[in-house]
Amino acid sequence: MEFLKGNLSKISRYLVLVSVILLTLVFFIPIWNISLTAPQYPEGLSMNIWIYNITGGTEYDVKNINLLNHYIGMKEISKDSIPELKFMPYVLAYTILGALITFLFPKRIMVILGIVNLFLVGIVGLGDFWKWEYDYGHNLNPEAPIIVPGMAYQPPLLFCKDLLNINACSVPHAGGYSLFAVIAILVFIIWYERRLELKNNP
Amino acid sequence: MKLKKYTGVFLLLVSASVINHCGGAAGKAVLASDAAKKVYVAPGEKDEIYFFTSGGFNGNVGVQGIPSGRFLKNIPVFSQHTENGYGFDEETKDMLLTSKGYIPWDDTHHAELSHTKGNQDGRWLFINGNNTPRIARIDLDSMETKEIIEIPNTAGNHGSPFLTENTEYLMAATRFSIPIPQKDMAIEDLSKGKFNGTITMVKVDPKDGKMSIDLQVLVPGFSYDLARCGNDKSHDWCFFSMYNTEQAHKMLEIGASKNDKDFIMAFNWAKAKKCSDEGKSINFSGVYQHNILPENMPAISKRLSGVKLLKPKDCPGMMYMMPTAKSPHGVDVDPSGEFIIGSGKLASIITVHSFAKLLKAIEDKNNITGMAGGEIPILKYESTMTGEVQKPCLGPLHTEFDNKGFGYTSCFVSSEVVKWKLGTWEVVQKLPAYYSIGHLSVVGGDTKNPYGKYLVAMNKITKDRYLSTGMELVQSAQLYDISGSKAELLLDFPTVGEPHYAQMIPASMLEKKMKKIYRLEENNHPYATKNEKDARVVRNGSTVHVYMTSIRSHFKPDTIEVKKGDSVFFHITNLEQDWDIPHGFAIFAANAPNILVMPGQTKTVRYNAKESGIFPFYCTDFCSALHQEMQQYIRIQ
Numbered sequence: 001m002e003f004l005k006g007n008l009s010k011i012s013r014y015l016v017l018v019s020v021i022l023l024t025l026v027f028f029i030p031i032w033n034i035s036l037t038a039p040q041y042p043e044g045l046s047m048n049i050w051i052y053n054i055t056g057g058t059e060y061d062v063k064n065i066n067l068l069n070h071y072i073g074m075k076e077i078s079k080d081s082i083p084e085l086k087f088m089p090y091v092l093a094y095t096i097l098g099a100l101i102t103f104l105f106p107k108r109i110m111v112i113l114g115i116v117n118l119f120l121v122g123i124v125g126l127g128d129f130w131k132w133e134y135d136y137g138h139n140l141n142p143e144a145p146i147i148v149p150g151m152a153y154q155p156p157l158l159f160c161k162d163l164l165n166i167n168a169c170s171v172p173h174a175g176g177y178s179l180f181a182v183i184a185i186l187v188f189i190i191w192y193e194r195r196l197e198l199k200n201n202p
Numbered sequence: 203m204k205l206k207k208y209t210g211v212f213l214l215l216v217s218a219s220v221i222n223h224c225g226g227a228a229g230k231a232v233l234a235s236d237a238a239k240k241v242y243v244a245p246g247e248k249d250e251i252y253f254f255t256s257g258g259f260n261g262n263v264g265v266q267g268i269p270s271g272r273f274l275k276n277i278p279v280f281s282q283h284t285e286n287g288y289g290f291d292e293e294t295k296d297m298l299l300t301s302k303g304y305i306p307w308d309d310t311h312h313a314e315l316s317h318t319k320g321n322q323d324g325r326w327l328f329i330n331g332n333n334t335p336r337i338a339r340i341d342l343d344s345m346e347t348k349e350i351i352e353i354p355n356t357a358g359n360h361g362s363p364f365l366t367e368n369t370e371y372l373m374a375a376t377r378f379s380i381p382i383p384q385k386d387m388a389i390e391d392l393s394k395g396k397f398n399g400t401i402t403m404v405k406v407d408p409k410d411g412k413m414s415i416d417l418q419v420l421v422p423g424f425s426y427d428l429a430r431c432g433n434d435k436s437h438d439w440c441f442f443s444m445y446n447t448e449q450a451h452k453m454l455e456i457g458a459s460k461n462d463k464d465f466i467m468a469f470n471w472a473k474a475k476k477c478s479d480e481g482k483s484i485n486f487s488g489v490y491q492h493n494i495l496p497e498n499m500p501a502i503s504k505r506l507s508g509v510k511l512l513k514p515k516d517c518p519g520m521m522y523m524m525p526t527a528k529s530p531h532g533v534d535v536d537p538s539g540e541f542i543i544g545s546g547k548l549a550s551i552i553t554v555h556s557f558a559k560l561l562k563a564i565e566d567k568n569n570i571t572g573m574a575g576g577e578i579p580i581l582k583y584e585s586t587m588t589g590e591v592q593k594p595c596l597g598p599l600h601t602e603f604d605n606k607g608f609g610y611t612s613c614f615v616s617s618e619v620v621k622w623k624l625g626t627w628e629v630v631q632k633l634p635a636y637y638s639i640g641h642l643s644v645v646g647g648d649t650k651n652p653y654g655k656y657l658v659a660m661n662k663i664t665k666d667r668y669l670s671t672g673m674e675l676v677q678s679a680q681l682y683d684i685s686g687s688k689a690e691l692l693l694d695f696p697t698v699g700e701p702h703y704a705q706m707i708p709a710s711m712l713e714k715k716m717k718k719i720y721r722l723e724e725n726n727h728p729y730a731t732k733n734e735k736d737a738r739v740v741r742n743g744s745t746v747h748v749y750m751t752s753i754r755s756h757f758k759p760d761t762i763e764v765k766k767g768d769s770v771f772f773h774i775t776n777l778e779q780d781w782d783i784p785h786g787f788a789i790f791a792a793n794a795p796n797i798l799v800m801p802g803q804t805k806t807v808r809y810n811a812k813e814s815g816i817f818p819f820y821c822t823d824f825c826s827a828l829h830q831e832m833q834q835y836i837r838i839q
Contacts, residue, residue: 043781060719060779067754067780071827145755145828 003197008106012189016106019114019182020099026051026092031175032129033057034155036065038166047077048173049129052089054079068166072153073144074136084128091121108193115186122179130157237692240683243270248713251645251656251706254327255679256310257281257699263313263329263340264698268645268656268706269681271695279338279347280308280331287797288347292771292806294495296503300334300352301489309333311360311702312428315342316369316411320433320539320650324711326411328363328372335359337372337404339411344717348495351413354488354509355382355400363404364429367437371416371471374402375426375442382420383487392451395575397423400511401442403471415490417478417510419469419521422575423449425458428532428600431471433539433650436557438472441542443526443533447574458529459548463583465523465574466533466544466553468560477517478510486511498720498727498803515577522564523580524587526553532600532641536609536624537650541588545598545611552598552611554627556588589627594620599640600703602647604654604684612642612659619659619682621689633689635680637663644684645706653708657682657689660701667694677701718781720802727804729773734758746770752785752799752821753777755828763837768811770836772819775804786822789836796822811838 008016030048035057037044045065046057054077056062066076079085095117102110137154140147153163160169172180243249249267252274257264261281265274280298282289289298289306298306308331316326327340335353340346353359353374361375376399381387387396398420405416424444431440447464450457477483486509493503514521526533527546530553534543542555563569563585570579597615604610607624617638621631640662645653659682664675676696683690722732731737731749737758740747746768751758752775764770776785778801788796792809799805821832 064780067778145831 004109026175029175030173033173071146073141241269241693254313255701255704260699261308282306284795293500296501330362337363350493352490354490361426361429366431372404379423430535436539442467443530445529463525466526482516483510483512525583534601543601552591554589555586591627602644605652612639635659641703722802730804731775754826770809789819790817
């Protein structure tokens, strides 16, 4: 317990600052990417999920993905229909604030709190993402022109899956890797601090 | 009579030698052993070169891939195109307006890719209409015709549209001299010098390629054939070949073939422009149409009148005649801008003039042997001639150049391409062509820095080269590899229409900038419907405007009701923003072809509701899995 009350070393403090930068980056880069390929789409179609938005890999990809999806009766994908995109930026801002406070008042306990927070946000976020994928893939318009009995079109949470003629792949984008990196840095800080502690008080 | 007999015997002998030469076996024997590998473009791979052919009597421009010869596109230019509605629909029909009315056909001859500093810049392709004198501009990023300008005071726009080093101007010369201004007179008056031709300088706006008629020069009533402009030191000059300097008014076959030498005219266009600016030109009559197709908008067609006209006597030093072996057809300038090659199509030599000698010759009055048409100095043959390619072949027509100092001349009568060396004028190789080659084209063969590598022969006679299709046969082209020390025949491939001249450009210069869609947010068409919610029918008296959208796989509005006698305008906007998803539109028994609407584009077709009943319309371009369901009705009450 004494260990957690202790102050962070200089190196760890600056690593916390790196985390602030990495977390801030997530406002400017997508966190996840879903890409679709099919024989007649050699150039591919893709969609980037940002903390506050959904955009196409190219300008018209979201429109064209929705155009394809309407044949199987999938709901239109648009940023306005996903309320999470409206409050996620605040959650991110909260984690950045936490990291900044840690930098200014460098207590080890704050790093532990950061790991817990980010872990929770990650789990809830991925769970929510899966829920949306399930919803899009299963709740189809019964009047759709193409209905394949028993077929659902839920894209994978991670990696690739064949959905009729389309191969859909889901992977983190740079923002996602940035978030993973922050968790890794925070875990490293705890390990490093523990080692320092053992060295100083054997 | 004697001459005619002689010509007959001559041609007989030639054809006999062609037959001896060109049995099927001989045709195959000349193939390079690895020819197949050199022309094979594997599935999914792309050609290295774009090949733009004039369509001749189809009035269009063909696009093919080299080295495979695969056919890629038929660009409608001067002819109505039932495939996509060009020349029929409300947007493009005014592109075919002329001062003589709506002329939905022409005869395209010379495809010219735009130049900057004497090299290809991949911006525009210009092409002439020979019959009803016009020049068209095709934008290379969409491969669509965007502008057509009519040339007044001319007939037979054959020596056209040859461009200057930076595409400052396009030259257009008269093939069939006429009374200028047009009026009735005896046809014999041609022989009395009462007919004239014109050299038209068409200015090209360097920003957007827009054409305007800057100046016309009135020239003697000969038949101006082809032209080329100079590079570097000869930048200010263009050179025009001509025949019928005899001014025969009938049976030209004989009458126009009497003189042992005709002329290549050297024209200092920079000087002409200067003279005109100094007020030496006159305001002259001439009505012409100018049609522009703005991006995704209806064509704007304007009738203009009046030109600046300059007479050679009012601008001394602007024009000189260089005698050239009998009835020269092609006149071509080598990459350095120094040599001007005249192919005497009825002679058996190729005349080479030197630009440096020309500049020197015009300094000395003793070199002037007469005046053509009473106003253009004729120079001594020897004063400008620097070499002759001796006995190259029979019927030399056109010359292009490679990047290694060789010229390639097409020979119609002896049906071959001759390769010769610039400077020594020695023939180094003869390549048979099957059969009777007209124009030839080397990649960048008219530029300061030819790309070389490939040469295409465009042959005038096809006969047994392909599976027979009855009396009317496809036109045949042949591809040669000219990259090695010996040129080799690689491939026969068919072309579209009857190509005269064609030009080639490396695909790397064009492919990346090719447009894929019209952006909907930039669609400013007055009848565009950018959202399905705005699809509607608006009546104005007996005129009905249908603001219609199309997207996979339906039209909006769904059903349309009009009254018998109504004039219905269907304005279709394709809401797609994906590459290669056009939608078509065709109505039962409409007096117009289908229209193809590209993604983001608006097009209009007019339909007269003649009889009551229920009539279907549908999408004609297979667009999607539910394409067949893209069909609806119009009710006529």
